Amino acid sequence: MIYFARWKVILVFVVCFFGVAFTAPNFLSEKDAGALPSWLPKQQVVLGLDLQGGSHLLAEVGVSEIIKVRLESLRDSIRPALRKEGIRKYRGLGVRGNSVTVRVTDPKKEEIALRAIRQIGEQLIAGGANVVDGGEPLFEVEKNDQGLIVLSVTDRAIKDWSIKAVEQTIEVVRLRVDETGVREPTIQRQGLDRILIQLPGIKDPERIKRIIGKVAKMTFHFADPRVSPEEAMQGRVPPGSTLIPDAEEKDAAGNPRMYLLRKKVMVSGENLVDSQPSFDQRTNEPVVTFRFDAVGGRKFGVATSKNVGRIFAIKLDGKVISAPVIQEPILGGSGQISGSFTVEGAQDLALLLRAGALPASLTYLEERTVGPGLGADSIAAGKIACIIGLILVVMFMATAYGLFGLFANVALLFNIILIFGGLSFLQATLTLPGIAGIVLTIGMAVDANVLVFERIREEVRVGRTPISAIEAGYARAITTIIDANLTTLIAALLLYQFGSGPIRGFAVTLSIGIVTSMFTAIMVTRLLIVIWLRRKQPDVLPV
């Protein structure tokens, strides 16, 4: 009698059982699947954004801005440090590349200056770094050939700054996304300075993109009353002040209205603890209310008490959104911004202020958004293609190989079950190209059986008995099957390695499909044939 090891029988049953068990939750609604007892598998196939609808955004964090700001703040702390050491004669203090340089005129003071600058490095670069000791230093201070004292920031420190900026950005983006009520977003770092944002099922991608991408750095400034903005625009900007455009208002020529504001920050948005959209009690226009923390509230209270009657401006990302006159001291630590907001605009600004500012600008590099309608259409089309493809292949196999074709078809069904079981178990993402991969697998999966059956036919023709023909057919086809499948698997794995997004989904289903099809075609079909042989003991094979 033909031999089929007991452990193989058990393996086939165990694998098929788990395949069915892991596929089953996909036939339930999400809620019912979640309610299954904990010992049952309840994971469903994860649908890619191209099938369930949603936005895939790849954004770049403006890391170079952060580095520039930090180098400038190093430069600005060198000035008082030198003054403290009694060094007043120095030239050329400035940022060059990734370093800050200064020339101390008095050679006797150079040693003191070096020490002071080294101390700044310790405080501002090494002090805040979250890297373990050892390895490359974070900064170096030395006197170069031209007699300049150079504080150079190493690549390690630059990398540390970049990573921190990206982490901080991710944190803020997550807060903002959570506030918009998107369910199960994915926000992760990609490479050194990029973040990948995946937002399933959003309705208004443009609005969410706007919310995520806005830096939202808010500061309060006093207007400079010494010179009118018009005069300042003629070129007479007083020191310590600067011209800032209005966010909305434009004059007849289409140029934005300008304000002359003090550079000094009165209070900053960092001191905000809460912010809500609201309506003005008198005008009933949308406004944004805010509340400062203790420090901010005190600063704001003092500033407003001393300056009743003066104009101050609320600046957001380099533009003035509101410029009210201080009517009375604002002591409670809270206030409201009444710009020309729409209801949605007020909501969005309040959200941004609550979540805090981004450390640097965020630029979108790639966007792929699929609406829920198209996603559902794609699923429906994929399902139909799968089913019709399956029916065609099943009919063809049954016609070509008769009973053995039916065995192969049973194996094919298990193959599809195993693919879905595998997808659910691995929690791999099913995408539209992934569905194409499944349909393609349906067509190619029967290849292993075709190879075996053709070989059996040949062996029958040379006059073997059924059992020996089957034995020989399997034995001889197996190396070919492995050779043929491995080459496709190589292509699929490389596709996974280099591919992105939806294409990876194709590589995933194709790879799983190749592995499961080898298993089902060799093991499942063979088991069915062995069972049939034992029961019928046929003289002639029906292939």
Added chain:
Amino acid sequence: MAWHGFNFIPADTKYSFLPYRKLFFLFSAALILASVGIFLVKGLNFGIDFKGGILIEIRTAGEKADIASMRSKFKNSDLGEVALQEFGRPTDVLIRVQRQDGGEKAQQAAVAKVKEILGDKVSYRRTESVGPKVSQELFWDGVYAVLAAIFAILLYIWFRFEWQFGLGAIVALSHDVLSTIGLFALLQLEFNLSTVAAVLTIAGYSINDTVVVFDRVRENLRKYKKLPLDELFNNSINETLSRTVMTSVTTLLALLALYILGGEIIKDFSLAMIWGVIIGTYSSICLAVPLLLYLSIDRGSSVGDSKEGVAEQAP
């Protein structure tokens, strides 16, 4: 008793393939030359994945989208080249906007502008925008993927077969890949990430098909030491013909279902795969095996010493 199968390809076919090899070579050489020529002259119609730009699919209310009026609205914008086409059904329109000068920010501004022009009366089914940075990266990733796949397959073939077979398989593989690219250039189908996936899968399928025939050739080389090579090759092709055709048919059936029913987005992908399966089947039979004739196969080194015409004993 049991239900018998039907032999679509009769057993013991004796079709002559090898005698026509010059014709096949000529045809394939012409196909490759034409593909390369068309590629050089027309170039590929790169999609936004590789070129950057914006792609928006909308569905309009009512019976039919008024593409003409949309087109005139875009004419007055400063978005550069904007192409509109019906997509799948009369209410659906696919809008492609060229990559904007001025980097990633300009690109995002253009997306907002397109949506402003189209208004909120239409429903946005798909919005894709790829900036210059990412499109460059995707392009090179695609190139590396194809090269790496061909290299890895080459390595595998080299490991499993003698060099003559490896060379034959690679010629067939390159033939299939190049002619697929030629087809995309000729029909100006959109060449995007899915196309790269299709090309890689075609490479896998082509090798798969070739390997099966080669396995048989190798087996017969061991079995029949004295049989003239061209006859031996011809027999090997005929012996595996039934399998080759059967597998191609089942794969084509599945792909046809995908092409006709799978939706607009993967139509070009399915078309490429259909072409790949057909050309891959042709190349294994008519190109890879006949080529072996010219690659001085060493018949002495094969293991076993069975006499001519006597089949190896099964274990």
